[in-house]
Amino acid sequence: MGPHKVFVCGATGLQGGALARQLRALGWEVHTITRDTGSAAAQALTSIGVTVHQGSWSDSAALSAALAGCDGLFLNLVPDMTNPPAEFDDGKTVLAAAQAAGVQHVVYSSGLALPPMPADHFMTVVFKPKLDLEQALQTAGFPRWTVLRPGYFMTNLVAPKVHMLYPGSAESGLFTFAFRPTTELPMIDHEDIGKFAAAALQRPDEFHEKVIDVVSESVPVARAVETMRRVTGRSGIRAEYVEGEALQRAAAANPLLVLQGLLRDVPSLGDAAAAARKWGVETARFEQFVERERGEFDATYRNV
Numbered sequence: 665m666g667p668h669k670v671f672v673c674g675a676t677g678l679q680g681g682a683l684a685r686q687l688r689a690l691g692w693e694v695h696t697i698t699r700d701t702g703s704a705a706a707q708a709l710t711s712i713g714v715t716v717h718q719g720s721w722s723d724s725a726a727l728s729a730a731l732a733g734c735d736g737l738f739l740n741l742v743p744d745m746t747n748p749p750a751e752f753d754d755g756k757t758v759l760a761a762a763q764a765a766g767v768q769h770v771v772y773s774s775g776l777a778l779p780p781m782p783a784d785h786f787m788t789v790v791f792k793p794k795l796d797l798e799q800a801l802q803t804a805g806f807p808r809w810t811v812l813r814p815g816y817f818m819t820n821l822v823a824p825k826v827h828m829l830y831p832g833s834a835e836s837g838l839f840t841f842a843f844r845p846t847t848e849l850p851m852i853d854h855e856d857i858g859k860f861a862a863a864a865l866q867r868p869d870e871f872h873e874k875v876i877d878v879v880s881e882s883v884p885v886a887r888a889v890e891t892m893r894r895v896t897g898r899s900g901i902r903a904e905y906v907e908g909e910a911l912q913r914a915a916a917a918n919p920l921l922v923l924q925g926l927l928r929d930v931p932s933l934g935d936a937a938a939a940a941r942k943w944g945v946e947t948a949r950f951e952q953f954v955e956r957e958r959g960e961f962d963a964t965y966r967n968v
């Protein structure tokens with residue numbers, strides 16, 4: 665039997681929220697910390713019985729109080745683009761508080777490994793805290809640990825994330841990609857990251873010392889766009905693909921296109937999706953995700 669009192673990082677966010685709701689549905693005790701206990705997301709968690717503490721991941725005293733008595737931890741942080749090492753520092757602070765509280769099993773949601781890049785490349789620097797935290801977790805001495813490496817969130821293509829990742833696309837319907845139409849996105853529904861984490865917490869021996877790519881299907885970019893257009897019936901959802909000088913110009917408005925350019929020729933991760941299925945966790949395909957979130961897609965793309 666796994667732990668029944670779990671501290672969930674980022675429960676007011678997407679993957680943490682999914683896990684918090686799933687654990688509450690199992691009747692488990694769930695604790696979290698937020699910078700704003702008055703937010704709508706925090707209030708919604710409170711209404712389903714999650715204990716929501718005021719604080720942040722850099723606040724050791726608040727973390728100690730929130731983690732007291734917890735035997736499970738879902739570690740899930742956010743990158744700080746202006747100060748990348750802060751993500752590692754926060755992670756170490758949360759892990760130290762978890763260790764002091766006697767946590768038995770840590771499930772860390774990291775990210776898929778990037779293709780090899782120069783050490784001083786900004787994506788290497790932004791991604792380094794996740795790799796360093798994976799190492800820190802594996803050597804910290806917790807009785808059980810699991811690393812989940814989720815792929816490309818399906819929810820990146822709908823509000824609110826689409827506004828940050830693809831500025832202007834929700835309003836115009838036009839996506840400017842440095843990907844190729846054939847580049848395969850290793851997709852995952854954030855609800856399914858929650859399912860994987862819940863499975864790991866319920867089956868700690870099986871998931872111990874496992875590093876798992878969490879991918880449900882590899883979807884070519886052009887097919888993802890076509891799926892959104894077809895399921896929503898919004899013909900204005902479309903894509904253009906840029907490279908060379910056009911990419912340089914577009915990257916001035918959206919620096920994340922540089923990362924897309926690096927990933928345009930990554931090999932398919934279809935094998936990762938097949939491997940993930942072996943864990944017996946049911947996952948949604950992108951088309952099912954768009955159908956389920958149809959109301960959110962309609963609201964996001966209401967002008968196109």
Ligand SMILES: NC(=O)c1ccc[n+]([C@@H]2O[C@H](COP(=O)([O-])OP(=O)(O)OC[C@H]3O[C@@H](n4cnc5c(N)ncnc54)[C@H](OP(=O)(O)O)[C@@H]3O)[C@@H](O)[C@H]2O)c1
Nearest residue numbers: 674675676677678679698699720721741742775815816817
């Ligand atoms: N998008 C993708 O395709 C993708 C793929 C792989 C991995 N990831 C990783 O997924 C993570 C983001 O997960 P998500 O999308 O589920 O998050 P999200 O929806 O953006 O929510 C962020 C959460 O982090 C909390 N938070 C942020 N800073 C905090 C702090 N200093 N102290 C306490 N809580 C803090 C927020 O809580 P409050 O605001 O309530 O304080 C909120 O609950 C990132 O690490 C990202 O790199 C993303």
